[in-house]
Amino acid sequence: MGMAASQARWISLAARKTNVEYEGQQINQARTALANQSSELWNKLYKMDVPVPPSTTDFTKTKYTFDIGDSTKTITDIQAADYTDPDDGIHYNSYVTYTSDVIQYKGVRITNSKPQVQYVENPPEGDPYYMVGTTKLRCLKDCDPTSDEWSTYMVALEQIAQDWPDSTVGKKWKEINPTPGTHSDDPQKYANMFFWVDSQRNNNFVIDGDSNTYDTLQYSISHPDDALHSFYAENQKVQQTLSKYAIVDYDASGRATSIQLEKSSAVYNLTTTTQTDDAAYNDAMNQYYYNKQEYEKKVQDINARTEQIQTEDRTLELRLKQLDTEQNALQTEMDAVHKVISKNIEGTFKTFES
Numbered sequence: 613m614g615m616a617a618s619q620a621r622w623i624s625l626a627a628r629k630t631n632v633e634y635e636g637q638q639i640n641q642a643r644t645a646l647a648n649q650s651s652e653l654w655n656k657l658y659k660m661d662v663p664v665p666p667s668t669t670d671f672t673k674t675k676y677t678f679d680i681g682d683s684t685k686t687i688t689d690i691q692a693a694d695y696t697d698p699d700d701g702i703h704y705n706s707y708v709t710y711t712s713d714v715i716q717y718k719g720v721r722i723t724n725s726k727p728q729v730q731y732v733e734n735p736p737e738g739d740p741y742y743m744v745g746t747t748k749l750r751c752l753k754d755c756d757p758t759s760d761e762w763s764t765y766m767v768a769l770e771q772i773a774q775d776w777p778d779s780t781v782g783k784k785w786k787e788i789n790p791t792p793g794t795h796s797d798d799p800q801k802y803a804n805m806f807f808w809v810d811s812q813r814n815n816n817f818v819i820d821g822d823s824n825t826y827d828t829l830q831y832s833i834s835h836p837d838d839a840l841h842s843f844y845a846e847n848q849k850v851q852q853t854l855s856k857y858a859i860v861d862y863d864a865s866g867r868a869t870s871i872q873l874e875k876s877s878a879v880y881n882l883t884t885t886t887q888t889d890d891a892a893y894n895d896a897m898n899q900y901y902y903n904k905q906e907y908e909k910k911v912q913d914i915n916a917r918t919e920q921i922q923t924e925d926r927t928l929e930l931r932l933k934q935l936d937t938e939q940n941a942l943q944t945e946m947d948a949v950h951k952v953i954s955k956n957i958e959g960t961f962k963t964f965e966s
Contacts, residue, residue, distance in 0.1 A: 704857035719775030752802035768845035816842035
């Protein structure tokens, strides 16, 4: 091989070797980037909170009740307190909130959809009258003001006016009886008030009125598709919430056993039960299942991405080994060409030696 040919070959090999080294550097940088991505994925995985199923104990609470006569009181909260009554000097260690069911006389509104009100103007016998459906109405003015029923009607209407002051019945009552707690015994003043007894034996009251006044019998005749509201009064159970200072005794386990309310010398035993809020627990379980599925999906995504990174890294590693083999081959060939060039140089310079 001539000198020029050898030098050209060596330069070509050197260029190829440089390209191989550059590609190897690029592959190493790519593998470093993949390693960083893999590290970020694992860090993300380690930082994820593993969903934990809820415990029923987290949704179970102790319920205390005590009886006063035929009424059961339910304690909703017990706060520690340090209070001494200035009147009797009794020291109370707790501030207790409890609920109690009490019976109250309340006015009730009933919605009668499409009530089918009729006014029978010329009945075969007697005076004209109203009907709601198949029920004949009575006028309050036709009732005996000395009867027990009359007193019952007055008490009911007083309560209806108190609880439903803006109703037609309430307004009519206040018009007839402007002073609360009193009522007129003149039946003629109640000529526009009608009532009927429903299936629950409640006296339902309505007003005659005119066709332009909503919630009256005449309005219902003119507007048969609109609802007619009637009113009655009855005893209803209402939950009342009270808060008082109390002396609460506890057993060795810390469970309350008895209670004495302020201004009372009576001591009541506490009945203890445990209650689990099943609805809240089921909601928590549903949230857990959702969080679990979401967590598993994220883990699967991370594992899939990690597997993809590992596949790319193995491909780059294989290519890097190929480049290493190619570089060794190029270096070997460059060494051989370098020897040829050296011999050519040595042979050339020896020609001119004397």
